[in-house]
Amino acid sequence: MDDTNTRGFRIPRSRTFETHQALRDEFMTAIEPLVLNTYSHSAQVRSQLETAFAAEMDAKYAVAVGSGTIALFLAMRACGIGSGDEVITIANSDISTTAAVTNCGARPVVCDVLASDYTIDPDQVEALITPNTRAILPVDLHGHPANVKALRPIADRHNLKIVEDAALATGAHDYGRPVGAFADVAAYSLAPFKPFGSAGNGGMVVTSDEEIYRKLCLLADYGHAPRAPNQPAAYQNYIAEGYNVPLDALQAAILLVKLPYLKEWTSKRRAIGEALAAGLAGTSARTPQLRPESAPTFRSYTICVNRQLEVHQALRDAGIEAVIHYAPPITHYSIYAGLFPNKDQLPVTERLGREIVNLPVSPEFTKEDIDFMIDTTKSILESFE
Ligand SMILES: Cc1ncc(COP(=O)(O)O)c(C=O)c1O
Structure with a gap:
């Protein structure tokens, strides 16, 4: 076995490279038109992946972005989290989780976790809610689904959004539904060491809420207003300051091959x-x-x-x-x-x-x-x- 892939470990963190080697021909067929066709093909491939991923997650919409970190941040922004707000989350997570909150100008409030599966303890959440609380941010740590179904009535009682950090849990289910299904919006990481990884970097934001989806699209596309059919092709109007953070189309093509x-x-x-x-x-x-x-x-x-x-x-x-x-x-x-x-x-x-x-x-x-x-x-x- 090639030592550069396993870095000398008999049991490396991941042997995804073996799967990738087996899928080589499918990958090459998917990637070639992206390099050789017109650039508009990239948007089509990204959009195909979004549709397929949303279906896999039992959701209406998905937005493919550059990383799980940006996916979480956009999810927060699309829920309207901003300065002075508080978001209840956990402390045994990646810094991307809390950074998604602080980068919106809001404050993370940490809740203890369950000793059984290390995810947020729903029974301790309500005591942390203040008049400034706007959202709960559970994390499906190590791929263990957080009990988002149990958080739902708490969120509804206090008019809070649930943004699920499912970065580590693509493919997991809870109560018979894919992770993310009980949240208002969920963010997934598509980085190589994750359960559903690309060959580079990537992230996905998934929601069934049309308003959140519209805001996600706006934020992920520079803040440009959607062009109505009767508007000229040269129509330019920015209604927000957004970001240029799409998932790279080569990664989208690889992930489309892998999703089945x-x-x-x-x-x-x-x-x-x-x-x-x-x-x-x-x-x-x-x-x-x-x-x-x-x-x-x-x-x-x-x-x-x-x-x-x-x-x-x-x-x-x-x-x-x-x-x-x-x-x-x-x-x-x-x-x-x-x-x-x-x-x-x-x-x-x-x-x-x-x-x-x-x-x-x-x-x-x-x-x-x-x-x-x-x-x-x-x-x-x-x-x-
Ligand atoms: C729990 C959690 N959330 C978010 C992220 C961020 O994902 P990405 O590395 O794709 O930016 C990670 C990354 O490891 C993570 O572990």
């Missing part, structure tokens, strides 16, 4: 998670306990251990490309000093930050790969007992 396989890859990720859970049962590692309604994807498989840094290093030394996501909680970052008055009242978030280790999951893993991960992890854990 998403269900199969999600099932494989789920089966790998189940095999790791069964294989590590009875060890000192705590594994995620998902709600019965939840049909997750596993972007990675998280274990909670007592000697986090040593276990992480030992796994890597043994050839398993383990990572630590996300630790420390964002409340510890210098950029956020003084921003979170309740930062010392998040016991579960803090504990996860000290204990979490992420094992790799990739649909291409074989039974031998999984057995190797289980045996190696077990013997590392025993050696630290």
Whole structure:
């Protein structure tokens, strides 16, 4: 196997390159016209992906953008979040989650998470609502769906929007529907290490709310007013200041080839998670306990251990490309000093930050790969007992 792909790890974070090699001919056929035809073909391919992705997510509309980070930011802006507003979210996430809030001029308010699946604890949300609260921003951490259905009545009672950070969970379902379906708007990352990744960067914003969709289109297209059929081709009118952040068409073409396989890859990720859970049962590692309604994807498989840094290093030394996501909680970052008055009242978030280790999951893993991960992890854990 090519060492540049696995970086020397027997079990790398992702073996997507193997799938990409198998899809080579389909990719080349999809990409060629983008380079050789007129540039307008790019917009068509992007729009085809948007339609197909929205259908996959059981939603009316999708807007393809350059990254999950920009997808979340546009979702916030399209919900009208701005200066002086508060948005309730979690602290054990990527900085893109809170940055989407602060970059709108609003303030993130952090809620503790469930020890079972590390997602926002719906029972603790209502106590954090103030007259300034405008939205809730749950995160489907590691591919575990946050209980957005339980957040819905809280949001409706207080007239709040729900913006779901589904960056890590494309393909996951909850209560029989794709993640994002219970939110007003959801943002997905299409970066390479995500469950549905391109070969570069990408993001998608999905909604069934027409007003939010119109604002997303406006913001993603410089703020230019849509041209009505009776207006001249030269019509120019900007009704907002927007951004130029479309998904690159080459990535859109690659993702269009990949989308029909998403269900199969999600099932494989789920089966790998189940095999790791069964294989590590009875060890000192705590594994995620998902709600019965939840049909997750596993972007990675998280274990909670007592000697986090040593276990992480030992796994890597043994050839398993383990990572630590996300630790420390964002409340510890210098950029956020003084921003979170309740930062010392998040016991579960803090504990996860000290204990979490992420094992790799990739649909291409074989039974031998999984057995190797289980045996190696077990013997590392025993050696630290
Ligand atoms: C939870 C979460 N939200 C948002 C993002 C941002 O996605 P992107 O890397 O595509 O900008 C990430 C990236 O890892 C993430 O983990």
